[in-house]
Amino acid sequence: MKALLPEDEIARLAVLHDAEVLDTLPEEDFDDIALLAAEICGTPMGLVSLVDEDRQWFKAKVGLDLDETQRDISFCAHALGGHEVLEVPDARIDSRFSENPLVTGERNFRFYAGAPVVLDGTHSVGTVCVIDHEPRELTAEQRRALRSLARHASVQLELRRYAKHAGNIADRLRQLDRMKDSFLANVSHELRTPLSSIRGYLEMLLEDDFDAETSQRFLAVMQRNSDRLLRLIDDLLTVARLSDDGLALDLNEVDLAELVHQVTSSCRPLAEHREVKLRDRTASPLPARGDARRLQQALNHLIVNAIKFTAPGGEISVTSSIGGEPELIITDTGVGIPPGELPHVFDRFFRSAAADTMAAPGPGLGLAIVRSIIDAHHGSIHLDSEPGLGTTVRLTLPGP
CATH class of the missing domain: 3.30.450.40 (GAF domain)
Structure with missing residues (x-):
């Protein structure tokens, strides 16, 4: 039986x-x-x-x-x-x-x-x-x-x-130690690089009498590096808040198309410097409910990321859709992401092999912050990529 x-x-x-x-x-x-x-x-x-x-x-x-x-x-x-x-x-x-x-x-x-x-x-x-x-x-x-x-x-x-x-726990602890060391080294590098640049240009301005045009160029470089420092500090503070009480939002009706216009305008000098076309094809208005500052932070990370991993001559486009909930689609012709890395791209401190190969700056917090911001808005973000062909990010937010 x-x-x-x-x-x-x-x-x-x-x-x-x-x-x-x-x-x-x-x-x-x-x-x-x-x-x-x-x-x-x-x-x-x-x-x-x-x-x-x-x-x-x-x-x-x-x-x-x-x-x-x-x-x-x-x-x-x-x-x-x-x-x-x-x-x-x-x-x-x-x-x-x-x-x-x-x-x-x-x-x-x-x-x-x-x-x-x-x-x-x-x-x-x-x-x-x-x-x-x-x-x-x-x-x-x-x-x-x-x-x-x-x-x-x-x-x-x-x-x-x-x-x-x-x-398994010991392996995880060793991995965390390696991640911590890598994170501290990356953050130290990210802080020192713009600070060293600012200090160098300040010393030149103080020691020599440059003409107004040259001084203005120096000041513009110093301003870009100051903005870079502020963005890094803002990212670190955002991660700290996520670890404590979560992300607080100031929710209002926003026009996503206007936010995209502001972010693409601020990122265009970087795109031009890297010889990458950045096209804003969003249809205005694109109403949604959200925190304008946080959404700008998320969009900036996504577009800067696309610029960093797109070779000269490539193209990045931002389009929109209002089939149901408002949606933004960011498409690039960059290096793409291998299938094995896709499950980890939104992890904190994760840096892709391409980031290391291309010496792309950043401590590996950008996409983790983007996911946290979109999650806090009860929206969704999906990423599709194919190595050598590019990446598409679809970002959906609640309507107003």
Whole structure:
């Protein structure tokens, strides 16, 4: 008779697979458990059996030449419904097993006793069991010993799970340390570069008497670097607020097309410097409800990002749609993003391989801030990209 599935079957299989023990090589700790079970109970066979979705697999075995059997004929599968020892004194007269091929065939199983191996204090994933070719019964002491050995097997499996999780945590901590070091180095570089430029031009202005036109050029460079510093500081403050109480918004009706016009106008000198065409094709008005300053911050990040990763001669366009909710579409002909990086582009401090290759400035906060701003507005942002062909960002916001 086939055993009924336990009520916790899905969770039971999950913790079993989480232990990552199935189909592993023999281990002395488990071999000792199987050997002690057979010796204490006086049986020719002792097993540490784990019951998977459609099979039972033997992590350790004494007196048996099988590595696994089908779950349908497993004695151990009948022990999964509880935490007590399942004892079958004579399988030939037990309706659950009398027609089992392990009983009627050359294996000639007669006696079985199995104590469940329990994980998380709840889920039975297998048994420590003993088998004999002759009918018999265990003594009370043997049953206690079998339960004790099953608890020992459970501890071994739990230790395996904890070791794996501890290793994962350690890996995450090491990754966080690397990210922190990289972040501090990037921020330090991002702060020092414009400051060094400003200081250098100031020293020249103070030491020499330049004509008005040259002085004006110096002042324009200093202003651009000051703006760069302010944007970085604003990004850092935004991230700090997100980590604390979330992002506060000053919501009003805004014209997204006007915001795009303002941002593209401010970004056009950078685009021209990099020989990239920046086209504003939004239809005004494009009413929405939002925080104008925060939305400008998000749009600036998206457009500056597109400029940084678009080669000379390329093009960036911003279009709009009012099919339902107001939508902005930013399309570029840049380097694109590899499929493996797409799931991470909105992560904080993530810098793509292209950013490092092209020495693009930035600590890896821009797109994370964009996502946070759009989420705070209850909008949505979707990014599609193909390496070598470009990237399209679709940004949708609630209507007014």
